[in-house]
Amino acid sequence: MSLKAENISKRYGSGLLREGKCIFREVSFELEPGKTFGLMGPSGEGKSTLGRIIAGLESPTDGAVLLNGNPLSGMKKAEYAAFRHRVQMMFQDPTDSFNPRKRIEHSISEVLKLLNNQETKRLQITKEMLKTIGLPEEVLARYPAQLSGGQLQRLALGRILLLEPEYIVLDEPTSALDVSVQAQILHLLKKVQEEQGIGYLLISHDEAVIRFMSERIGMLKKGKLDMIRT
Amino acid sequence: MMQKEIYIQESPRQWKDFIAHYLNLDIRKYEKAFKKFNRGGLFLFFFFLILALFPSLFAPYPPTERFVSYEPPSVAHLLGTNDIGNDILSELVYGARISMMVGFASACISTLIGLMIGLCSGYFRGTMDELLMGFTDVVLIIPKIPLIIIIGAFLHPSIWTLILVLGLLSWESIARVVRSKTLQIREAGYVKSAQCMGFSSFHIMASDIFPNLIHVLLPKFMLATASAMISEASLSFLGLGDINMKSWGIMLSFAFSRGGFIRDMWWWYIPPGVCITLCVMSIALIGFGFEGKDENGKRGVDAE
Numbered sequence: 001m002s003l004k005a006e007n008i009s010k011r012y013g014s015g016l017l018r019e020g021k022c023i024f025r026e027v028s029f030e031l032e033p034g035k036t037f038g039l040m041g042p043s044g045e046g047k048s049t050l051g052r053i054i055a056g057l058e059s060p061t062d063g064a065v066l067l068n069g070n071p072l073s074g075m076k077k078a079e080y081a082a083f084r085h086r087v088q089m090m091f092q093d094p095t096d097s098f099n100p101r102k103r104i105e106h107s108i109s110e111v112l113k114l115l116n117n118q119e120t121k122r123l124q125i126t127k128e129m130l131k132t133i134g135l136p137e138e139v140l141a142r143y144p145a146q147l148s149g150g151q152l153q154r155l156a157l158g159r160i161l162l163l164e165p166e167y168i169v170l171d172e173p174t175s176a177l178d179v180s181v182q183a184q185i186l187h188l189l190k191k192v193q194e195e196q197g198i199g200y201l202l203i204s205h206d207e208a209v210i211r212f213m214s215e216r217i218g219m220l221k222k223g224k225l226d227m228i229r230t
Numbered sequence: 231m232m233q234k235e236i237y238i239q240e241s242p243r244q245w246k247d248f249i250a251h252y253l254n255l256d257i258r259k260y261e262k263a264f265k266k267f268n269r270g271g272l273f274l275f276f277f278f279l280i281l282a283l284f285p286s287l288f289a290p291y292p293p294t295e296r297f298v299s300y301e302p303p304s305v306a307h308l309l310g311t312n313d314i315g316n317d318i319l320s321e322l323v324y325g326a327r328i329s330m331m332v333g334f335a336s337a338c339i340s341t342l343i344g345l346m347i348g349l350c351s352g353y354f355r356g357t358m359d360e361l362l363m364g365f366t367d368v369v370l371i372i373p374k375i376p377l378i379i380i381i382g383a384f385l386h387p388s389i390w391t392l393i394l395v396l397g398l399l400s401w402e403s404i405a406r407v408v409r410s411k412t413l414q415i416r417e418a419g420y421v422k423s424a425q426c427m428g429f430s431s432f433h434i435m436a437s438d439i440f441p442n443l444i445h446v447l448l449p450k451f452m453l454a455t456a457s458a459m460i461s462e463a464s465l466s467f468l469g470l471g472d473i474n475m476k477s478w479g480i481m482l483s484f485a486f487s488r489g490g491f492i493r494d495m496w497w498w499y500i501p502p503g504v505c506i507t508l509c510v511m512s513i514a515l516i517g518f519g520f521e522g523k524d525e526n527g528k529r530g531v532d533a534e
Contacts, residue, residue: 055426084428096419101441107420110437111427156423163427 003031003054003087003167003199007063010049023049024223026063031167034193036200038214040207040228045220047203048092051169054201055089056080088165092172094152098144104155105140111162125162133158133188150181154188161192167199174209186213271515278509282327289320293476303497310497312481313488321476322501328477329509332393333459339397340458341404341451345443348408349435353416363409370402375464382470389472392465396458404450411446415439445520452517456510463506478502 008027011020023046031037031054041047052058054065056072064071067083075083091097098107108129112122130137133154139147147155153173160168170189174182186209193200202213210217217229281288290308291297296315303310309318351362378395385391415421416439424434465471466479469487473480481502485491490498 057422057426081428084426089423089426091419091423093419097423099420099438099441102437110429114427114429159423160427 001033001068001086001166002066004066004069005029005050005054005063006066008050008053008060008065009062010046010053010058011061022223024220024225027220027225028063029218029225031199031201032215033166033199034197035216036193036202036214038210038217039201039203039220040205040210040217041220043205045223047205047220048171050220051089051171051201051203054167055087055169056083057089085163086166087169088160088163088167089169089171090153090156090160090173093176094149094156095144095176097156098152100144102143103140104142104144104147108140108155108159108162111159115163129158129162132161132192148181149177150184153177153181153185157185157188157192161196164196165198167201169201169203171203172205173202175204175206182209189213268515268519271512271519274508274512275516278326278330278505278512281323282330285323285327289317289323291317291320293317293320293324295320300493300495302495309501310495312484312490312498318481318498318501321481322478322505325476325478325481325502326505326509328389328475329459329462329479329506332389332396332462332477333455333513335393336396336400336458336462337451337455339393340399340401340454341447343398344401344404344450345408345440345447347401348405349412349439349443351405352409352412353431353435353439355413359409362405366402366405369399372399374399375461378461378465379468379470382465387470387472389475389477392462392471396461400454400458400461404447404454407446407450408443411443412439415442449517449521452513452520456513456517459506459510459513478506 006028009025010023012023013020027050029037039047039050049058053060056065059073064073066072067075067086070079072080072083098104105126108126109122112125117125126140127137130139135151135154135158139151139155144152153176157173173189174185177185189200190213192198200213202210204210214229216227219226219228293316295317297307297311297317299311299313299315301307301311301315307317307319309322312318312321347362347366351359377399381395382391385395421434421438424438462471462477463479463482466477467483467486469483471477471480471483479502482499485495485499485502489495
């Protein structure tokens with residue numbers, strides 16, 4: 001399965017008469033399974049917007065995101081539902097990625113319910129997931145506010161992995177964490193990638209993180225994507 | 231002396247520890263929640279709630295029993311009797327139920343409508359938002375009391391029509407507050423990731439957004455109750471209430487039309503007025519108590 005961005009442009013604030021501001025223009029790249037595409041660039045250049053477009057949370061002004069050659073915008077409901085599970089997104093702020101009113105257990109079992117898992121199986125799947133991300137079972141009974149940023153980011157990754165995605169858009173997954181925790185999360189991401197062959201789109205302004213993680217690197221600057229490492 | 235003081239300081243913690251340990255009931259958890267309320271308001275409110283729930287315990291006579299009319303306060307009738315000889319204290323006690331029922335029922339209706347409209351327009355945005363908010367603005371500028379008087383004149387006067395009309399016309403401010411809060415929450419990471427994982431919009435609204443709205447919805451609900459009670463009183467005073475179900479407003483209306491004011495029978499018109507004021511004040515105080523404090527019990531600016 002391939003995920004491809006083809007000539008994507010995005011404008012903000014355009015209306016009938018106004019042109020709007022162009023964030024980036026005709027950006028094309030392809031994600032490969034099991035490999036990481038690193039996206040760098042100064043802030044305000046639309047890196048996160050590009051990530052959200054790839055994840056299908058926003059639609060581009062021009063161009064298309066292609067899944068196996070099918071554009072996202074023209075998908076039927078069933079196809080789109082399948083896409084929704086295949087491409088996931090992980091966000092910058094780990095404290096924000098779980099509902100503060102729910103215990104972690106609840107947030108995770110909701111996802112398992114969505115996947116129509118039997119109740120007896122759910123606990124087992126959750127335990128396996130916790131083993132993969134390296135957290136004890138006690139975290140399940142906690143509220144998000146009672147866990148650290150690193151723990152929450154691991155759980156966010158774990159919850160995404162339950163859906164068995166083929167691609168994950170990582171929107172600055174480590175920039176809200178301190179350096180030692182950053183390294184742990186990056187190693188975990190690499191381990192998961194090797195085990196499950198997931199393709200990453202890694203968005204970061206930290207060049208060291210990008211160089212450590214990525215096979216190919218692109219730089220989004222002044223509305224254009226330049227390939228740095230191919 | 232020293233020891234005694236220490237003992238006094240220690241003792242409340244000890245019995246709470248004791249209960250927590252032996253009865254598996256940690257009072258301290260509820261204490262924190264209790265601090266969110268305004269206690270004076272809560273006390274008054276429970277007083278009226280008990281009056282409303284068990285009127286027969288407090289009223290000396292059934293509200294329809296007749297005695298000599300226009301009697302001043304005496305030992306037999308603490309607040310005297312009215313024009314048809316009903317005991318005013320009993321009427322007052324039984325009126326609590328009707329006034330509070332109108333207030334709460336119409337607040338329920340308006341909160342429900344406001345919640346739905348606010349959630350939908352805040353979550354879906356776009357055309358839906360503009361249509362719903364346009365409609366809300368239209369409802370907002372309609373003068374309520376004249377409209378209710380017109381509707382009341384055409385419909386059969388009963389408390390159910392009153393509840394319905396008050397509920398259907400007072401949801402706009404709730405809808406606006408819910409919308410603005412929803413707009414804020416929908417940008418949060420957990421809503422975005424729920425969208426990304428393919429949860430339905432209904433599921434996201436019900437399980438991710440709604441629980442985070444409760445702390446703005448509760449004070450709004452309380453204030454809606456208070457304002458519905460005031461509207462009920464003023465409408466009943468204007469003669470649009472249900473005569474078979476005597477609320478405080480209807481008592482005032484009768485005191486006015488049957489000569490209570492002219493004869494200067496203060497025991498007829500002051501008690502219902504005081505009851506309305508105190509009851510509305512208690513509910514509003516509870517609402518303010520909720521409003522001023524955020525989840526952590528601190529005074530927050532964000533509370534709208």
